[in-house]
Amino acid sequence: MTTDATQLPHRDDAIDPARRRWLRGLGALPALAVLPALPAQARTPSPVRAALRHGGLDGARARFEYAGTHLNGAYTHPVARGAASSLRHYLDGRLMNRDGRSVDLMAEREQAMRLFARLVNADVAELAWVPSTMVGENHVVSGLGLPGTRARVVTDAYHFSGSLFMYSELAKQGLDLHVVRPRDNRIHIEDMARAITPGTRLVAVSQVSSLNGFEHDLKALCDVAHARGALVYADIIQAAGTVPVDLHACGVDFAACSTYKWLMGDFGIGLMYVRASSLPALRRSQWGYRQEQSFTTHLYPFDPPGSAPFESVARSDTPGRIEVGTLGYAGVAMLRASLELLLELGVERISAWRQPLLARLQQAMPALGYLPMTPADSRSPIVTFAARGVGKRLQERFTAAGMEATLYQDRIRISPSFHNQMDDIERLLELCT
Known part of the structure; x- marks a missing residue:
């Protein structure tokens, strides 16, 4: 085997026991007013930014039943009510009851x-x-x-x-x-x-x-x-x-x-x-x-x-x-x-909805001392930041607040979806201080 250097880069997710830990908890906390302010352009009213305060893209938050704040789609995305209903119908078939016919x-x-x-x-x-x-x-x-x-x-x-x-x-x-x-x-x-x-x-x-x-x-x-x-x-x-x-x-x-x-x-x-x-x-x-x-x-x-x-x-x-x-x-x-x-929501619309959330993270997390690991112009749903010992430092805090994101030993990965809104991002930023 050959590489562009003598060995593969260090991957602490391969050894960190917290890599696959799914953080759960109760409730959520209000965002701190001392966080860095959004740039003037981001504060300009627009249909997309105005809608961020109303329960996700097309009110999508109402389609889900998850507790707390979920910013962890890259690990496992919550299932919507419609999918759960389809599963129940399938189970009627396995139960072989009247509805299962x-x-x-x-x-x-x-x-x-x-x-x-x-x-x-x-x-x-x-x-x-x-x-x-x-x-x-x-x-x-x-x-x-x-x-x-x-x-x-x-x-x-x-x-x-x-x-x-x-x-x-x-x-x-x-x-x-x-x-x-x-x-x-x-x-x-x-x-x-x-x-x-x-x-x-x-x-x-x-x-x-x-x-x-x-x-x-x-x-x-x-x-x-x-x-x-x-x-x-x-x-x-x-x-x-x-x-x-x-x-x-x-x-x-x-x-x-x-x-x-x-x-x-x-x-x-x-x-x-x-x-x-x-x-x-x-x-x-x-x-x-x-x-x-x-x-x-x-x-x-x-x-x-x-x-x-x-x-x-x-x-x-x-x-x-x-x-x-x-x-x-x-x-x-x-x-x-x-x-x-x-397909109803449209992937292009999902991507556009997510961008202000990602922009806020890319702007605020470095100001809180986190090292960016994701390209600033990225349009994917994943942003990752590095900070020594961040997993141990934030794990209990996230669990108590019902905040779901992926914590590694020295990294945090955040992955918002179409059911999220800016309040979810502000809640996470508060916990990361």
């Missing part, structure tokens, strides 16, 4: 897939169900035949830590791994271009980094990679449903995401995209009944005659390469309702 599991799954295809601009035939984002990326790595080879793979230090672990382990088996380091809180396209030499097999990145919210220009990256013969995989778990995603327009070959974050689905359910023109490059690395086009036996009464005990034909589409066995259904019911809500 109207439950149509396959229709729910087909509807959810069509809605997701609309959200990310993909064809349904290019999509498959997977249990998680990492399972999707493993399908790419295995399907391209990378394990045990000396193929060249380029990634960056802002890619998901679980993915970096996977590539690091494969590098111990001989994979020629190159990890591009950040500069100025971003991954520069020219640094990626230098690493993507002719013969590179795969470029793997997170469209939006879970570490600090940096967002790749996927179109520019794919143009560079494809010009040098490389395929591109994008982890879109921190992008789908919260920033504009156009899989066809950007040219990415493979993408995957779980649904429990910005898509407001549930754990254990994800989606994978394989561009139609890239499907031939991806061989099957796992096999199961969901890949069957047909399976005909010649053993039992009334079977058609045949010399072999059975005959099978595999599907040729994306699910025929990716899907294996029984899939979860409860989360699909939630996902279908959540996708309807996202």
